[in-house]
Amino acid sequence: MESVFGLVGKDFAIVVADSSAVHSILVHKTNEDKIMLLDSHKLMGASGETGDRAQFTEYVQKNVALYQFRNGIPLTTAATANFTRGELATALRKNPYMVNIILAGYDKDVGPSLYFIDYIASLHKVDKAAFGYGSYFALSMMDRHYRRDMTVEEAIELVDKIISEIRSRLVVAPPNFLIKIVDKDGARQYAWRESIKDAPVAAA
Amino acid sequence: MARYDRAITVFSPDGHLFQVEYALEAVRKGNAAVGVRGSDTIVLAVEKKSTPKLQDSRSVRKIVNLDDHIALACAGLKADARVLINRARIECQSYKLTIEDPVTVEYITRYIAGLQQKYTQSGGVRPFGLSTLIIGFDPHTGTPALYQTDPSGTFSAWKANATGRNSNSIREFLEKNYTETSGQETVKLAIRALLEVVESGGKNIEVAVMTKEQGLRQLEEAEIDAVVADIEAEKAAAEAAKKAPATKET
Numbered sequence: 028m029e030s031v032f033g034l035v036g037k038d039f040a041i042v043v044a045d046s047s048a049v050h051s052i053l054v055h056k057t058n059e060d061k062i063m064l065l066d067s068h069k070l071m072g073a074s075g076e077t078g079d080r081a082q083f084t085e086y087v088q089k090n091v092a093l094y095q096f097r098n099g100i101p102l103t104t105a106a107t108a109n110f111t112r113g114e115l116a117t118a119l120r121k122n123p124y125m126v127n128i129i130l131a132g133y134d135k136d137v138g139p140s141l142y143f144i145d146y147i148a149s150l151h152k153v154d155k156a157a158f159g160y161g162s163y164f165a166l167s168m169m170d171r172h173y174r175r176d177m178t179v180e181e182a183i184e185l186v187d188k189i190i191s192e193i194r195s196r197l198v199v200a201p202p203n204f205l206i207k208i209v210d211k212d213g214a215r216q217y218a219w220r221e222s223i224k225d226a227p228v229a230a231a
Numbered sequence: 232m233a234r235y236d237r238a239i240t241v242f243s244p245d246g247h248l249f250q251v252e253y254a255l256e257a258v259r260k261g262n263a264a265v266g267v268r269g270s271d272t273i274v275l276a277v278e279k280k281s282t283p284k285l286q287d288s289r290s291v292r293k294i295v296n297l298d299d300h301i302a303l304a305c306a307g308l309k310a311d312a313r314v315l316i317n318r319a320r321i322e323c324q325s326y327k328l329t330i331e332d333p334v335t336v337e338y339i340t341r342y343i344a345g346l347q348q349k350y351t352q353s354g355g356v357r358p359f360g361l362s363t364l365i366i367g368f369d370p371h372t373g374t375p376a377l378y379q380t381d382p383s384g385t386f387s388a389w390k391a392n393a394t395g396r397n398s399n400s401i402r403e404f405l406e407k408n409y410t411e412t413s414g415q416e417t418v419k420l421a422i423r424a425l426l427e428v429v430e431s432g433g434k435n436i437e438v439a440v441m442t443k444e445q446g447l448r449q450l451e452e453a454e455i456d457a458v459v460a461d462i463e464a465e466k467a468a469a470e471a472a473k474k475a476p477a478t479k480e481t
Contacts, residue, residue, distance in 0.1 A: 086328065089324040089325070089327060089328045090324070092324055092327075093320060093324045096296060096298065096320045096323075096324075097317065097320060099292075
């Protein structure tokens with residue numbers, strides 16, 4: 028039911044995630060942030076088991092920070108992706124994390140990059156990726172409309188088309204989406220796409 | 232098979248832990264380190280013994296950050312320092328992972344001191360041969376703090392302190408000259424204190440300044456030279472002022 032997707036543009040990468048927190052037939056909230064800022068230039072969008080999602084992404088975030096303090100320089104996006112995959116792989120045959128991850132980052136020498144990491148520890152470096160039932164629509168739309176070196180405006184247009192497809196064609200479509208972007212100036216929230224507004228609550 | 236149940240740190244008949252006292256001796260041989268707490272700035276200054284010509288001085292950083300808001304300088308065995316610093320850095324992140332809040336300066340100091348104490352009461356190990364000066368801002372109240380730990384595992388908070396070589400002379404100087412300072416004045420006080428025992432010049436001192444907004448900032452050699460020049464000028468002016476009335480009277 029959760030949708031996460033992402034794509035790489037000219038000198039940025041975008042990660043989009045739905046923001047519904049659902050338990051069986053109950054919607055707990057519709058403004059859940061599922062895209063974690065790992066450091067100044069990395070985004071990790073995650074979908075799957077709620078507890079695993081929070082636990083695992085926070086664990087990766089703290090290890091990324093520790094690396095920076097120990098070594099004086101930040102981890103590259105590729106290294107972070109491989110570290111993440113390694114942790115999932117190690118836990119896989121004992122106590123697997125049920126989390127699917129889209130990792131986006133910007134490195135000065137490499138530019139923007141996107142990694143697809145699924146819950147059974149596959150790792151692929153890609154230009155576009157998607158998870159969840161929404162991926163059927165997201166991947167099809169991206170196959171049709173995605174081009175290398177899109178500008179931010181073009182990419183957001185495509186993102187909106189995808190969100191519109193998910194909303195109209197998925198039977199239990201999430202009402203709200205959160206878009207985050209990472210480029211040379213850092214990782215940050217770009218916009219919400221809301222069709223239902225929750226009353227604002229202070230973060231946990 | 233080796234048995235690690237023989238304690239190395241045991242009591243002497245008159246109640247001393249000689250291994251700990253010897254560790255303190257090792258600290259006294261280490262480079263001088265000074266910490267000064269201002270109202271909005273905390274400064275660490277460490278003596279840099281002459282670097283060998285072929286050594287890349289950038290790889291020898293004596294003032295390190297443990298987290299975004301905490302920094303540490305130490306005197307004593309540098310190899311032991313690496314181990315302690317690594318454990319402290321892990322603890323800072325681990326705490327943030329479980330508690331969702333950054334550590335307080337007191338917490339991480341207590342952690343490091345606790346670690347140092349553990350190694351005075353375990354089999355087959357020797358104490359860490361270093362004393363640390365830990366600075367930082369409380370993540371909630373923003374109050375600046377300076378703490379010191381030593382090989383015995385004791386720790387306490389200070390307004391200003393020194394450790395390592397000639398720390399007694401530096402502490403005497405600080406006791407005579409400490410006032411509540413802020414900003415650049417705090418930097419000057421720390422460098423003045425260190426210059427009591429260290430040859431003057433940016434090449435021989437490493438200085439780092441921590442502020443709430445910008446975190447830890449290492450000063451460049453040129454900046455340190457500028458402050459040292461300031462201090463020398465002030466000293467010269469004070470000397471001249473002292474001499475001038477004396478000559479008039481004779």
